[in-house]
Amino acid sequence: MKTYTDLNTPARLLLGAGPSTVHPRVLKAMSHPLVGHLDPQFLVVMNEVQELLRYVFETENQLTIPVSGTGSASMEASICNFIEPGDEIIIGVNGYFSERLCDMAERYGGVVRRLDKPWGDVFSREEIEAELKKKPAKILALVHAETSTGAMQPIDGMGELAHQYGALFLIDCVTSLGGVPVKMDERGVDIAYSGTQKCLSCPPGLGPLSIGERAREVLHHRKSKVKNWYLDLTLVEHYWGDTRTYHHTAPISMNFGLREALRLVQEEGLENRFRRHQENAEILWAGLEEIGITPLVPLAHRLPSLTTVRVPEGVNEAEIRKQLLQEYNIEIAGGLGALAGKVWRIGLMGYSSRKENICTLLGALRNLLS
Amino acid sequence: MKTYTDLNTPARLLLGAGPSTVHPRVLKAMSHPLVGHLDPQFLVVMNEVQELLRYVFETENQLTIPVSGTGSASMEASICNFIEPGDEIIIGVNGYFSERLCDMAERYGGVVRRLDKPWGDVFSREEIEAELKKKPAKILALVHAETSTGAMQPIDGMGELAHQYGALFLIDCVTSLGGVPVKMDERGVDIAYSGTQKCLSCPPGLGPLSIGERAREVLHHRKSKVKNWYLDLTLVEHYWGDTRTYHHTAPISMNFGLREALRLVQEEGLENRFRRHQENAEILWAGLEEIGITPLVPLAHRLPSLTTVRVPEGVNEAEIRKQLLQEYNIEIAGGLGALAGKVWRIGLMGYSSRKENICTLLGALRNLLS
Numbered sequence: 001m002k003t004y005t006d007l008n009t010p011a012r013l014l015l016g017a018g019p020s021t022v023h024p025r026v027l028k029a030m031s032h033p034l035v036g037h038l039d040p041q042f043l044v045v046m047n048e049v050q051e052l053l054r055y056v057f058e059t060e061n062q063l064t065i066p067v068s069g070t071g072s073a074s075m076e077a078s079i080c081n082f083i084e085p086g087d088e089i090i091i092g093v094n095g096y097f098s099e100r101l102c103d104m105a106e107r108y109g110g111v112v113r114r115l116d117k118p119w120g121d122v123f124s125r126e127e128i129e130a131e132l133k134k135k136p137a138k139i140l141a142l143v144h145a146e147t148s149t150g151a152m153q154p155i156d157g158m159g160e161l162a163h164q165y166g167a168l169f170l171i172d173c174v175t176s177l178g179g180v181p182v183k184m185d186e187r188g189v190d191i192a193y194s195g196t197q198k199c200l201s202c203p204p205g206l207g208p209l210s211i212g213e214r215a216r217e218v219l220h221h222r223k224s225k226v227k228n229w230y231l232d233l234t235l236v237e238h239y240w241g242d243t244r245t246y247h248h249t250a251p252i253s254m255n256f257g258l259r260e261a262l263r264l265v266q267e268e269g270l271e272n273r274f275r276r277h278q279e280n281a282e283i284l285w286a287g288l289e290e291i292g293i294t295p296l297v298p299l300a301h302r303l304p305s306l307t308t309v310r311v312p313e314g315v316n317e318a319e320i321r322k323q324l325l326q327e328y329n330i331e332i333a334g335g336l337g338a339l340a341g342k343v344w345r346i347g348l349m350g351y352s353s354r355k356e357n358i359c360t361l362l363g364a365l366r367n368l369l370s
Numbered sequence: 371m372k373t374y375t376d377l378n379t380p381a382r383l384l385l386g387a388g389p390s391t392v393h394p395r396v397l398k399a400m401s402h403p404l405v406g407h408l409d410p411q412f413l414v415v416m417n418e419v420q421e422l423l424r425y426v427f428e429t430e431n432q433l434t435i436p437v438s439g440t441g442s443a444s445m446e447a448s449i450c451n452f453i454e455p456g457d458e459i460i461i462g463v464n465g466y467f468s469e470r471l472c473d474m475a476e477r478y479g480g481v482v483r484r485l486d487k488p489w490g491d492v493f494s495r496e497e498i499e500a501e502l503k504k505k506p507a508k509i510l511a512l513v514h515a516e517t518s519t520g521a522m523q524p525i526d527g528m529g530e531l532a533h534q535y536g537a538l539f540l541i542d543c544v545t546s547l548g549g550v551p552v553k554m555d556e557r558g559v560d561i562a563y564s565g566t567q568k569c570l571s572c573p574p575g576l577g578p579l580s581i582g583e584r585a586r587e588v589l590h591h592r593k594s595k596v597k598n599w600y601l602d603l604t605l606v607e608h609y610w611g612d613t614r615t616y617h618h619t620a621p622i623s624m625n626f627g628l629r630e631a632l633r634l635v636q637e638e639g640l641e642n643r644f645r646r647h648q649e650n651a652e653i654l655w656a657g658l659e660e661i662g663i664t665p666l667v668p669l670a671h672r673l674p675s676l677t678t679v680r681v682p683e684g685v686n687e688a689e690i691r692k693q694l695l696q697e698y699n700i701e702i703a704g705g706l707g708a709l710a711g712k713v714w715r716i717g718l719m720g721y722s723s724r725k726e727n728i729c730t731l732l733g734a735l736r737n738l739l740s
Contacts, residue, residue: 028401231600
C-alpha cells in the first residue's frame, strides 16, 4: 500500500489573488483543541466572531455570520435567499465574479438585467440610475472589489440610490473586507458577502456575510422556501441567533482561526489597516513602474489589495509565474477569463501586505525579467 | 472598545454525536502554513486526500472528494446533483437525518416516497423491495448510520436490489465512515456522503463524498442545470479532476487536516479500526448496563460508533449533561427531534474511541447518578 509522508509543502510567500499568507497567531488558533459545536464555550466564540465581523463590516446588522463554506458559498447565500423565480436583479458585469453572480441568480429563477462594461472598468452613478429608472428591480448587485480585474467600484451613495428605486443593494466585498473601507451601514449596503482568505488573512473555508434589516424583512416575507437547504438563512439565522438551534455543525477550527484573524484586525485598527494597504500598494506600484510593468486599472479606481498588471510584451506569462514559484517560492496569480494570459494579479492583502514582501517580489521580478 | 482574550476554551473530552476528539497530529496539520489552492504542491495534497478517501470508502470511484462544507453540504450535493423536478426518490425515514434528506429532495423538486418506521428501527430487504416494485424510482436513499438514533441500517445486497429496479443507491455514512465498514463498491453503493468530524476525527468543515460511475452517467445526462452552484458536481468535478480548473478556493487548512486524519486511518488499517470501534463499544455497553443504563437500539442493529441510551426514570436529562460538561469536561449529546429529552447519545468515534475514555465517562456517570 502507498505510504504518505508528513506534510512537507514548501514555505510560500502568497502574493496572488488569495489566499494571502496567514499570520502565525491564526495558524496557532487553527490547531486549538476542539470543543463541541453547541458547547456553551463555543457559543461564546460564535458571539465574538459575530461581534468582530460587525466591526470589520462596519455594521450593526444582527445577522452577521461566517457562512460554513468559502466566499463562493457566501455569494450563493446572498442570492438564493433573496431571489425567487421571476425576481429581477440588476448586476453590473465587469469581471469574472459578476459573471458568476449572473449564473447563480439564473439558477434560482432570477431575471438578470446585465449592465455590461469592459473588464477593469467601473460603473458610474448615472449608468446605474438609468437602469434602475427603467423598471423596478428587487436587487442591485455590484462587485466592490473585482478579484479578477483589480478594479474598485465606487459605492458611495449607491445604497441610497438603490433604495430610492425600491431595490436592495448587494455587494461583493471578497477582496476588500478588512483591507479597504466597506462601511456597510454608512453606504446603505443591505447584503454583503466576503471570504476569509483575502484581506482577513485567515485560511479559506468561511464566508463572512452580513444582512441588513431591510433585506431580512424581504427574507422573512418570501413566497417560497429557499431552494438551497445548507445556505437557507431562515434556518441558519436560528443557529447564529438567540436560540442557537442546531442546523449544521459549524466548522469549529475555522471559526477559531477567523476569531484570531479578526482580533488581529481589531488590534491594528481598521483605519490603520486601510492606510497600510494603501501605502504598501503605492510602494508596489512605484516599484513596478520602475521595471516597466504597468497596472491595468487607472489609479482612480485601482484596488490597493490586488493589483492587476499587463504582462510586458514578449514575456511568457505562465513561465515567469512558474519561475517565481519554483525558484523564489513566491505565488502571484495569472488572469481569469477574458484576461487569461494577459495579466498578472499581485495581491498585497492582510498579513501579506508588508514592505519586505514587496522588496522580495520586485527583486525576483527584476532578476527574471532582465 | 471590547477586547478579546486569547482562545481559552476548556479541554473537553468529546463523547457526543460529533465532533469527536481530534488527534494531536491532525491539529498540528491544521496549523501548517498555507500554499495556494492551485499550487502544484497543493494539487499533490488534493490527489492524496482523494486516494485516501477512496481507501476509507473502499471504492475505486474517481469522483471521490471532500466537499467544501460540512457533512450537510455533502448530503445536499448528493441530492441536488441527481434529483431534477419530478424525479422520484424513495427515502427510508427512521430518524432526524432521513427527514432532512426528504426536506432537501423536495426543495429540488423531487417526488419523495417516504418509507416510515419508528426512530431507531431499520428497514428489511423485503420492505425496501416492496416499495421498489410499486413503480420506478430514480434513487433509493438509506441512512447507514443514523446519528440521531444510533441505529445501523443493514445495506448488504441493497445496492443490487436497487439496481435490479433501475434505481441508484444512495447512503448517508456520516457516522459510519472510518469506524464501521462502508464497503461502497462491494455493496453497490452509487452515492455516499459523510462528514469529517465523526469516525475520521478531523475537525468539521469538509464533507467526504463519493460518486460511482452509474451515478456519474446520470449526472452527465441531466436535463437541466444543477440548481445549486456551489455544490454543482459538473463544475466541481473539473477542479477535483484532471484539469484542476478553478471553481472555488478549496479550504486548504481543512484539507491538510483531513489528509492527516486519513493517514492515521491508513496507518491503523481499516480492519483494525473497525475492530477497535466494535470492542470499545462492547465495553461501553457492558459498563452502562452495570449502572442500569440501557441502550435504545437492539444489539442486532446497534451502531458501535454512537450509542443511544434511555435516560433512567426520574433523572433530569439536561442537568446530568450539564454536570458532565461543567464538572468533568465531558461532552455527550442529548436527543434530537422525537428523542429530545428522552435519550443521551454517547459517541466513541475515531480518536475518542479509547478504553480510558470509557473509564472516565462511566466513572463520572456513576458519581452523578448515585
